Amino acid sequence: MNLALGPLKPEPGELIVGLSCFLLMVWVLGSRVLPRIERLQADRRDAIEGGAERAEALHAEAERTYRAYRASLADARHEAARIRQDAAEQGAAALAAAREEGVRERDRLVAEAHARIAVDRALAAVVLRRAVGELAVELAGRVVGEPLAAAAAERDTVKRFFEER
Template identity: 75%
Template sequence: MNVELGPLKPEPAELIVGLACFFLMFWLLGRRILPRIDRVQADRRDATEGREECAEELRTEAELVRRTRERELADARHEAARIRQEAAEQGAAAIAAAREEGVRERDRLVAEANARIAVDQALAAVTLRQDVGELAVELAGRVVGESVSAVAARRGTVERFFDER
């Protein structure tokens, strides 16, 4: 082995020990240290990218929950509007029923009052006829100077007068 290496001129024993140490270190790096480094880098990548994926999943889930809540709120608003509409319709129906009942009651009271007025009018007319007849007979007696009530009663003058009217 006559190789010209210039000023280095290594000793063959040192070269063999150096190469053995180099390959031993290369083997240790390849078998022990580099897999650990890869594992640590993978853990870091999982920690960072995994967090991003987890955050994206959480964001997607939150968006789904938000949409669900909005849908529920819209349904609740529709239900509230329907209930308000039903209440308004029921209120209008109750008012109409009360108004109808009031009109019936009014008509009944007016009919009773009209009947009472008609009875009172008839009684008043009878009483008035009697009083007018008596007053007319009394006045005729004063004018004539003697009582004409017997003659008026016998002839039915006052009744005939009112019957002609």
Template identity: 65%
Template structure:
């Protein structure tokens, strides 16, 4: 028996083992392998599709975020502009109020000065007459009160006549 003339018992056992292994592979192992490969293919293809869908959703969310951010920037700029305008208006109003108060204070001070000047003039005029006649009396050596009162010379002199 050689390689060209096999032993029939060995040939039958070998063929039997071959078909048994072939059947085992075809009925149990290969379907499981194909099912596992299909599940993996589905997971990969579904994962790619889900990743593409997630990426598209992320892009939409990013675009919405950018729009909201741009709107927020515009709103902030508008608020800053409104605040600047309101501040300028308040500053102008405060400046105008300050000018008005200053004008009132200056007018009141001028009026007080005018009244004080008149009071001082009247007071000095009343006090200068007796002082001048007393001083003139000391220089002359005689009291001149009666003379000044009779002739009104001090009042005439102060009035400029």
């Protein structure tokens, strides 16, 4: 075989060995290396694009969770406001009941005090009338110059005087 390759004149044995090595390399690359490269590229593409899709899904889930949280927080605020309102109403009712009880107790105490004062006033009037009568009889006895206590007691002069008044 005479090939006109110019200054390159390969030997046919070397050409066959070189060609067979080249074909072996192409076969190894095609069967082993290229599938691995394609698999790595697919994994990377899945990691990048799938990561974005997963991130979007997680974002959507987080948004739903946030909305649910906001709704439950609003419900809790409404419930707290209702509880505060109920407590204020119960407090006002308890205050009104305590005020009524206090007014009743005050009225009862005032009535008892008025009754005690009336009794004390009557007793004081009796005691004072007796004392005024005794002092008047004693004074009259001094003016007259003789004791008039027995005569006044016998005639009930002081008693008649106060009964006329």
